[in-house]
Amino acid sequence: MGFIATTVDIILNSLVLGGVLLIVSVGLNIIYGLNRVMNLAHGSLYALGAFAGYTIVAVGANYFIALLLAPIVVGVVGLVIERILIRPMRQRHMIYTLILTYGLMFVMDGLLKYFWGVETRFIHLPEFMRQTVSLGPVSYPVFRLVILIGIAAVVAALMLLLGRTRLGINMRAASDIPEMVSSCGINVRGVQISAFVLGCMLAGTAGVLAGPLFTVFPDMGHEMLISSFVVVVIGGLGSLRGAIVAALLVGFVQTLAEFFITDLAMVMVYMLMALILVFKPLGILGEGKFE
Amino acid sequence: MNSVETQAPGGVIIKTVTGSLTGKLIMLAVFVILAILPFVLPDKFWIRQVNQIMIYALLAMSLDVLLGYTGLLSFMHNAYLGIGAYITGLFLIHVAPESLWLAMAVGAVCTTLIALPVGWVQVRTGGLAFALLTLAFGMMFYTVAWKWYDVTGGDDGLMGLPQPDITLFGLKLASSGDSTAMYMFTLAILVMCFLFTWRVIHSPLGAVLEAIRENEQRAAFVGINVRAYKLIGWMLACGLAGIAGSVYILFRGYTGPGVMGAFEGAGVLMMVLLGGMGTLWGPLIGAAIFIIMKDQLSSFTEDWEIFVGIIVILLVLFLPRGVAGLPDLFRRGKAE
Numbered sequence: 001m002g003f004i005a006t007t008v009d010i011i012l013n014s015l016v017l018g019g020v021l022l023i024v025s026v027g028l029n030i031i032y033g034l035n036r037v038m039n040l041a042h043g044s045l046y047a048l049g050a051f052a053g054y055t056i057v058a059v060g061a062n063y064f065i066a067l068l069l070a071p072i073v074v075g076v077v078g079l080v081i082e083r084i085l086i087r088p089m090r091q092r093h094m095i096y097t098l099i100l101t102y103g104l105m106f107v108m109d110g111l112l113k114y115f116w117g118v119e120t121r122f123i124h125l126p127e128f129m130r131q132t133v134s135l136g137p138v139s140y141p142v143f144r145l146v147i148l149i150g151i152a153a154v155v156a157a158l159m160l161l162l163g164r165t166r167l168g169i170n171m172r173a174a175s176d177i178p179e180m181v182s183s184c185g186i187n188v189r190g191v192q193i194s195a196f197v198l199g200c201m202l203a204g205t206a207g208v209l210a211g212p213l214f215t216v217f218p219d220m221g222h223e224m225l226i227s228s229f230v231v232v233v234i235g236g237l238g239s240l241r242g243a244i245v246a247a248l249l250v251g252f253v254q255t256l257a258e259f260f261i262t263d264l265a266m267v268m269v270y271m272l273m274a275l276i277l278v279f280k281p282l283g284i285l286g287e288g289k290f291e
Numbered sequence: 292m293n294s295v296e297t298q299a300p301g302g303v304i305i306k307t308v309t310g311s312l313t314g315k316l317i318m319l320a321v322f323v324i325l326a327i328l329p330f331v332l333p334d335k336f337w338i339r340q341v342n343q344i345m346i347y348a349l350l351a352m353s354l355d356v357l358l359g360y361t362g363l364l365s366f367m368h369n370a371y372l373g374i375g376a377y378i379t380g381l382f383l384i385h386v387a388p389e390s391l392w393l394a395m396a397v398g399a400v401c402t403t404l405i406a407l408p409v410g411w412v413q414v415r416t417g418g419l420a421f422a423l424l425t426l427a428f429g430m431m432f433y434t435v436a437w438k439w440y441d442v443t444g445g446d447d448g449l450m451g452l453p454q455p456d457i458t459l460f461g462l463k464l465a466s467s468g469d470s471t472a473m474y475m476f477t478l479a480i481l482v483m484c485f486l487f488t489w490r491v492i493h494s495p496l497g498a499v500l501e502a503i504r505e506n507e508q509r510a511a512f513v514g515i516n517v518r519a520y521k522l523i524g525w526m527l528a529c530g531l532a533g534i535a536g537s538v539y540i541l542f543r544g545y546t547g548p549g550v551m552g553a554f555e556g557a558g559v560l561m562m563v564l565l566g567g568m569g570t571l572w573g574p575l576i577g578a579a580i581f582i583i584m585k586d587q588l589s590s591f592t593e594d595w596e597i598f599v600g601i602i603v604i605l606l607v608l609f610l611p612r613g614v615a616g617l618p619d620l621f622r623r624g625k626a627e
Contacts, residue, residue, distance in 0.1 A: 038419055095364050096607050098422055103603025110597030226430050229423040237420060263438045270431045274412045281415035
């Protein structure tokens with residue numbers, strides 16, 4: 001493979017990885033921005049999305065139908081979690097919510113293993129996605145391109161939702177001054193709940209998108225959770241634009257590191273994070289920029 | 292409960308509550324029982340079981356310094372136990388197979404030194420990011436222990452560990468291979484670390500840490516260098532975890548990367564929660580409850596993971612102060 005082909009390959013791969021990270025981390029940040037809850041079960045929701053997608057495809061449906069249905073499944077689970085577990089925690093110290101969702105993560109991972117077993121699963125893709133296409137000098141798998149387009153579509157939809165719809169505008173306002181929004185007669189609690197569900201759905205979407213990329217296994221959420229923490233901390237807690245910048249950066253560094261040193265690639269990512277935090281302790285774009 | 296005024300560094304007067312008499316009495320009773328136990332217990336299995344509990348009790352206590360007194364959350368405190376164990380083990384294998392105390396000192400000091408830059412980065416961020424970073428850095432150490440095959444032995448772990456003699460001022464007391472001797476050694480270390488930590492927590496330094504836990508902003512306003520003290524708390528906790536690690540590897544004669552995993556970390560967190568954070572003696576009892584419960588549960592179910600999670604959730608929801616909060620619960624009839 002020539003130099004240009006390798007470069008194109010690396011760029012595309014880092015965009016795909018960065019894109020998946022982006023969707024997961026933005027979901028995490030939307031939940032945090034409105035609920036002040038850092039959901040440690042987010043990685044498990046991502047894994048749940050992937051498994052739901054796997055089952056929907058295994059039952060006989062098309063991959064694209066799974067892409068629509070699985071996030072809804074995860075969203076419903078998210079709603080149940082919010083109603084039962086997060087609601088009593090709203091008045092308590094943040095540390096308790098962290099520990100609670102950490103416990104939830106183990107419950108969910110255990111349940112995934114219980115229902116689906118520990119073996120690795122492969123999402124069955126439609127025929128055309130299993131081929132490769134030549135882009136100039138490099139031949140690239142079609143499914144990766146489709147996933148890339150899917151990621152772009154999700155990000156565009158999210159921007160439309162936050163920028164153009166009433167719910168999105170309420171969300172952005174409530175992340176800033178919930179009391180003010182509440183005194184305008186808007187049901188802030190409702191907005192917070194929908195933000196929680198939206199964040200969970202994003203995790204589920206990322207799971208279905210990432211399923212064909214990294215295969216599906218019960219602990220797939222762990223690595224993604226840690227990576228999305230790195231993204232969230234680098235970008236600034238609760239900052240959506242920060243998460244986007246940081247996700248692409250982490251995706252790029254990780255892909256590069258995996259290409260050159262393979263085994264200890266994640267260590268490079270942690271080093272990058274440490275380096276950024278030395279100069280920008282609150283992240284690249286600072287904390288809480290919900291826009 | 293009696294309260295005294297202490298002079299904190301920086302000339303700040305802070306009111307602090309010294310340890311309650313009940314706590315002291317409970318601790319004294321626990322340590323006496325522990326000292327008698329190896330002569331009463333029927334066989335070696337139980338001696339080793341209690342020995343393991345004491346090592347984890349030390350780890351849980353060190354996490355309590357961070358969680359209960361400084362108000363900082365570390366998800367993977369076991370990573371520092373792992374680091375202490377690996378360094379002690381490597382020192383015993385490659386440098387000096389006979390010197391137990393030196394190996395332990397090297398283990399504890401190196402763990403603290405490794406924790407220094409990590410802590411320095413962590414305290415620069417806020418409280419929440421601190422917690423997330425402990426998970427990220429913990430996973431990093433886990434990955435290194437798992438993948439750096441040439442040094443750590445990768446998946447196989449560190450093997451072929453010599454069993455140095457337990458000595459005191461040059462006098463040979465016993466071999467660390469003997470389970471009763473190892474038990475007494477662990478107990479001695481635990482008691483020493485407990486008294487040391489108790490002293491630190493009830494010193495002006497401890498008062499400053501508690502002030503930071505209660506209100507970081509106000510602590511900063513009265514002239515406390517919040518970041519520096521958080522870092523001190525962090526390093527104290529990690530150093531103690533390192534000591535726990537060096538006892539751990541002497542006790543097990545082996546260590547693998549598994550001990551540094553995220554799931555083990557949750558276990559340590561749960562020991563603190565079970566016992567009650569901010570009490571110092573609570574986590575010791577929490578460790579005992581946790582390890583016995585884990586053994587019982589894992590003998591009849593494979594999905595131990597689910598149960599750990601459920602118990603953590605129930606604890607946070609209904610018993611946030613753990614076993615230590617039970618007396619208050621009965622006295623006042625409510626949780627908080």
